[in-house]
Amino acid sequence: MDSMTLIGLASIAISGITIAVGSIGPALAEGRALAQALSAIAQQPDEANTITRTLFVGLAMVESTAIYCFVISIILIFANPFWNHVIAQAGG
């Protein structure tokens, strides 16, 4: 197996693993946050506006780790610096 195959294989496999592992934590966390917010709204319907706003901001914070993983896997697939380097080496 030459280095080109190896790099392509590693990039594809790792990008899949990145998004798979990276989405577990935020998914659990968002579900938990949403459940808490729903029960809070059920207890205090008057405060629904404040709770919803805080929920959105909190969800965005929680979600950002998943977004980092997504960006990394997208970089690995579409804009992989190592792959570009190998291609440049092979071309030049």
Added chain:
Amino acid sequence: MDINPDSVVIAAWGPLVLNATLLYSWITMALLVAGSWLVTRRLSPRTQLSRGRNLLEIIVSTIRRQIRDVSQGDPDPYLPFVGTLFLFIAFSNVLGVVPYFMPPAASLSTTAALAICVFFAVPIYGIAEKGFKGYLQNYIQPSVVMLPFNIIGEVSRTLALAVRLFGNMMSGTLIAAVLLSVVPLFFPVIMNAFGLLIGLIQAYIFAILAMVYIASSARVRRQEEAEHSQEEGEKEHG
């Protein structure tokens, strides 16, 4: 596949390159400015409001109310900055459903620029509100040990702000592009409608987070003053 509007070059004059990000942010800005100008060109004190004026007043008063809710104070100093952030991001994301329009927020350069604006706005508003010394004291709260962590937090939240908006918008365009090649009929339309929702929510979150960061640097003094005046009042009464 083009995932980066920066690499879509529309025109180039030597070292000056006009890429899709620049063009579409200019179009967004031009539409916003032209629309507001058209509406506010002939303002009259009549009670019968024109449609456009009604729309603008609703938008501005809603933004003011949201800012007041977050900052627990007068929204006027923050309205121009936070309101502009929200309107620009929301409008450019909504325009993303127009064919051939690439949302400028799907490029990391745009979101990084917006996040850097927030990064500088935080100390500016903090110093304007609390003075230079009072602002710097923010960094050694609750103790001097926290100084490096506060500085790291300042930088990392700017990065998070930029990457969050970029990741969400880029994923929207990317999913639409992938679906177009897999299920070209009907399904991309649903994802585009979903993208509208995501775009608006992300614009809202960006503006609210910017407001939260600014408020956190400007708020402490008011609480201290309130406590101080309370103590004085208690002394006078006691």
